[in-house]
Amino acid sequence: MRLQVEPASAALGGRVQPPGDKSVSHRAALFGGLAEGTTRIHGFLEAEDTLATLHAMQALGAEVRRDGGEIEIRGGELRAPETVLDLGNAGTGIRLLAGALAGHRSLIGQRLVLTGDASLQKRPMGRIIRPLARMGAQIEADQGRAPLTVRVSTLHGCEHELEIASAQVKSAILLAGLQADGRTSVIEPGPSRDHTERLLPAFGAQPERFDGGVAVSGPVTLQAAEVTVPGDLSSAAFLVAAALLVPDSAIELGPVGLNPTRDGFLRIVEAMAPGRVQSAIDSQASAGDEPVGTLTVRAPDRLQAIDIPADWVPLAIDEFPIVMAMAAAAEGVTRIRGAAELRVKESDRLAVMAEQLGRLGVRVDEYPDGADVYGGAVNGGVVDAGGDHRIAMSLAVLALVANGPVAIDGAEWIRTSYPGFVDDLAALGARAVWA
Numbered sequence: 230m231r232l233q234v235e236p237a238s239a240a241l242g243g244r245v246q247p248p249g250d251k252s253v254s255h256r257a258a259l260f261g262g263l264a265e266g267t268t269r270i271h272g273f274l275e276a277e278d279t280l281a282t283l284h285a286m287q288a289l290g291a292e293v294r295r296d297g298g299e300i301e302i303r304g305g306e307l308r309a310p311e312t313v314l315d316l317g318n319a320g321t322g323i324r325l326l327a328g329a330l331a332g333h334r335s336l337i338g339q340r341l342v343l344t345g346d347a348s349l350q351k352r353p354m355g356r357i358i359r360p361l362a363r364m365g366a367q368i369e370a371d372q373g374r375a376p377l378t379v380r381v382s383t384l385h386g387c388e389h390e391l392e393i394a395s396a397q398v399k400s401a402i403l404l405a406g407l408q409a410d411g412r413t414s415v416i417e418p419g420p421s422r423d424h425t426e427r428l429l430p431a432f433g434a435q436p437e438r439f440d441g442g443v444a445v446s447g448p449v450t451l452q453a454a455e456v457t458v459p460g461d462l463s464s465a466a467f468l469v470a471a472a473l474l475v476p477d478s479a480i481e482l483g484p485v486g487l488n489p490t491r492d493g494f495l496r497i498v499e500a501m502a503p504g505r506v507q508s509a510i511d512s513q514a515s516a517g518d519e520p521v522g523t524l525t526v527r528a529p530d531r532l533q534a535i536d537i538p539a540d541w542v543p544l545a546i547d548e549f550p551i552v553m554a555m556a557a558a559a560e561g562v563t564r565i566r567g568a569a570e571l572r573v574k575e576s577d578r579l580a581v582m583a584e585q586l587g588r589l590g591v592r593v594d595e596y597p598d599g600a601d602v603y604g605g606a607v608n609g610g611v612v613d614a615g616g617d618h619r620i621a622m623s624l625a626v627l628a629l630v631a632n633g634p635v636a637i638d639g640a641e642w643i644r645t646s647y648p649g650f651v652d653d654l655a656a657l658g659a660r661a662v663w664a
């Protein structure tokens with residue numbers, strides 16, 4: 230579907246509540262399905278990705294009651310599903326579920342197949358298959374890609390040292406570790422988002438954090454919990470960017486999660502527009518120990534280009550499409566390096582953003598692990614989301630400051646993580662319609 234966005238003719242203003250956090254929603258559904266008893270989830274993200282995880286838990290035997298974002302899930306007694314488990318576009322869903330099921334004690338000896346859409350079938354799964362195999366997991370995949378065939382087997386704990394900081398890999402290993410005998414530890418080259426470590430204690434598991442890593446000791450049976458999902462900072466980022474780009478805008482967003490392992494975007498906007506985005510932590514979510522707060526955003530005269538420090542990259546890993554969009558309208562050249570991971574997300578985000586920004590007259594020099602984005606005038610035109618929700622939303626936001634209307638083909642991918650995005654943008658005063 231095509232989304233037609235008009236250049237903004239007035240400042241954006243108002244207050245919006247961004248949708249529930251995608252990472253936390255996946256984990257809440259997954260842990261709730263594994264846990265004994267009835268888990269209640271408030272503010273669950275009702276988007277294609279997270280519903281795919283919820284449906285997978287249902288197919289595995291969990292009983293689910295849904296009333297909008299209010300979810301009740303009765304888990305604990307898993308059985309082999311009748312069909313393939315289809316996680317759609319969700320990398321978090323397939324990787325965490327593969328870890329959780331590889332040694333699940335009630336499924337030993339069963340054969341399960343996990344798959345996803347065409348994009349997910351291109352993404353690397355060797356990064357979870359190799360460490361899980363060291364624990365005794367039996368997972369087959371053609372050239373390290375989904376579909377994954379899991380023969381559920383008895384696991385033993387062991388120590389893992391990861392080559393890249395990845396919350397999905399870390400979490401898959403920890404969830405396998407809950408089913409394994411003994412201690413499973415994960416050492417990371419740098420911090421990655423820690424939602425799993427924060428949420429597991431609510432379900433009765435006690436991950437042990439140490440300098441540079443985290444460990445669990447198994448076997449552990451999770452117990453039901455009550456979870457309130459914070460608003461998603463990664464979704465809020467698109468609205469933050471819109472208000473920074475459109476002159477004289479002033480908006481408020483929240484409550485949103487302000488987890489310090491996800492704050493790279495806030496560091497980047499502070500460098501591009503000093504003092505223009507204020508975040509105030511005002512509570513902890515009721516389970517998951519997630520800091521939550523409000524964002525207030527005021528447009529600067531002009532965004533400034535920056536060199537993004539490589540150690541901020543994992544802390545802002547999902548925000549690079551929107552950072553590249555902001556950079557396209559900033560003063561100067563924004564340099565991104567140490568970001569090769571962007572090539573194995575829902576799309577090759579460096580290549581797709583470079584090509585689509587190019588169609589709007591923006592110069593982007595691509596590097597194997599990053600890009601230089603030359604800020605300047607942005608033309609109207611026709612672009613394509615490349616099958617990637619975050620690219621669709623990034624181009625829609627940039628369109629607000631283009632010289633003419635921008636039509637975004639394939640914008641229906643937005644449903645993956647933020648079905649209400651176009652409505653929220655309109656609530657702030659932007660003009661965007663499905664054509």
Ligand code: S3P
Nearest residue numbers: 252321394395396397398546547
């Ligand atoms: C996520 C981890 C990140 C991120 C993804 C969500 C998670 O992936 O890009 O959108 O919920 O654990 P990696 O672990 O591959 O960096």
